[in-house]
Amino acid sequence: MTTLITIQPPEGNPYDLAIDGTEFVDPDDRATEGIDTAHLWALPGLADAHAHLTMTALDDIAGTSEETMKANIPATAWAHVERGILVILDKGGNTDVTLLSLDHDADLRPHVEVAGAMIHPDGGYMKGYGVEVEPEDLVEHVRSTAATRGGWVKIVADWPRRGTGPATNYPLDALTEAVVVAHEAAARVAVHTMAHAASEAVAAGVDSIEHGPFLTEEDLRLLAARGGAWVPTIGNQTYWVNALGEESSGGRLFAAGLDQITANLPLAEEIGLTVLAGSDLAIPHGQIATEAKLLRDHGLSDRAATIATSTAAFDYVGRTERLGPGDTADVVFFPENPYEDVTTLDRPELIIHRGRVID
Numbered sequence: 268m269t270t271l272i273t274i275q276p277p278e279g280n281p282y283d284l285a286i287d288g289t290e291f292v293d294p295d296d297r298a299t300e301g302i303d304t305a306h307l308w309a310l311p312g313l314a315d316a317h318a319h320l321t322m323t324a325l326d327d328i329a330g331t332s333e334e335t336m337k338a339n340i341p342a343t344a345w346a347h348v349e350r351g352i353l354v355i356l357d358k359g360g361n362t363d364v365t366l367l368s369l370d371h372d373a374d375l376r377p378h379v380e381v382a383g384a385m386i387h388p389d390g391g392y393m394k395g396y397g398v399e400v401e402p403e404d405l406v407e408h409v410r411s412t413a414a415t416r417g418g419w420v421k422i423v424a425d426w427p428r429r430g431t432g433p434a435t436n437y438p439l440d441a442l443t444e445a446v447v448v449a450h451e452a453a454a455r456v457a458v459h460t461m462a463h464a465a466s467e468a469v470a471a472g473v474d475s476i477e478h479g480p481f482l483t484e485e486d487l488r489l490l491a492a493r494g495g496a497w498v499p500t501i502g503n504q505t506y507w508v509n510a511l512g513e514e515s516s517g518g519r520l521f522a523a524g525l526d527q528i529t530a531n532l533p534l535a536e537e538i539g540l541t542v543l544a545g546s547d548l549a550i551p552h553g554q555i556a557t558e559a560k561l562l563r564d565h566g567l568s569d570r571a572a573t574i575a576t577s578t579a580a581f582d583y584v585g586r587t588e589r590l591g592p593g594d595t596a597d598v599v600f601f602p603e604n605p606y607e608d609v610t611t612l613d614r615p616e617l618i619i620h621r622g623r624v625i626d
């Protein structure tokens with residue numbers, strides 16, 4: 268027996284589809300029931316491209332035990348599924364325990380790709396968090412650790428030093444070679460940059476720029492030309508502007524970065540750069556619709572902000588086939604067309620994950 272539904276994409280004509288187990292199939296005479304979705308708009312799911320399933324809040328970066336990291340996964344994973352977020356890029360954590368989300372029941376979590384322990388040199392990130400790798404050891408470290416089933420390596424490219432401000436963690440040649448060896452291991456590289464290592468990270472060939480408030484126009488064009496991604500995490504950027512205050516040097520840096528993000532987003536849309544929505548703990552798990560609205564408020568169209576929070580991430584993880592016969596039966600329905608109003612992403616009306624209706 269199959270279940271019949273109607274798919275109305277944000278653009279294009281409606282069509283009928285049936286659900287058979289965890290897959291979509293062509294409607295046929297085996298359909299014994301139907302769900303009336305003809306009045307709703309369908310996306311293959313929402314996506315969060317910068318989440319940390321082993322943590323529950325930004326404070327956890329001060330240090331989380333492996334037991335706590337592991338214990339957090341079921342609840343944080345489900346918090347996404349129940350809001351229609353069906354694809355997650357987990358951008359790393361304190362240890363490789365992050366990879367355990369891949370072992371969690373696929374019905375109870377989004378489709379995930381995961382980075383392991385975050386890589387930085389001594390002084391180049393939160394002390395004791397992730398793995399400390401000095402510049403001369405970076406390439407060998409990535410060579411020996413990149414080939415995990417998570418598919419991602421996470422490197423911190425810049426970080427403030429007390430009294431002297433933000434500094435670049437790794438020289439360009441080391442970062443460039445690290446990217447080469449990661450790619451040889453079929454892994455992709457995500458780089459944290461909140462200051463001025465953004466251009467070097469782009470020049471080094473990294474796949475995804477996390478935060479990246481100081482990307483230049485040339486960086487955006489280079490990244491777009493090679494199919495790279497930019498995850499601006501505006502909710503996170505805004506959090507730090509408010510937390511540090513504009514009278515502090517850190518707060519001024521984050522405020523300037525937010526202005527630059529706002530200037531860059533329309534250009535990113537114009538040149539077809541893959542922009543992805545990321546919550547990064549500043550926005551609670553499951554509430555990526557908040558970041559979607561911020562992307563719109565800071566310069567993307569409603570259409571582009573919706574794509575950044577949905578299909579662009581599906582494309583990026585290789586799920587280019589969806590909402591058709593033979594594809595995983597993932598679909599989320601919204602009461603209005605999200606291409607016309609991105610705020611509708613906060614109001615999913617029906618979520619079907621791997622063929623099952625989520626209450």
Ligand SMILES: [Zn+2]
Nearest residue numbers: 317319358547
């Ligand atoms: Zn993060």
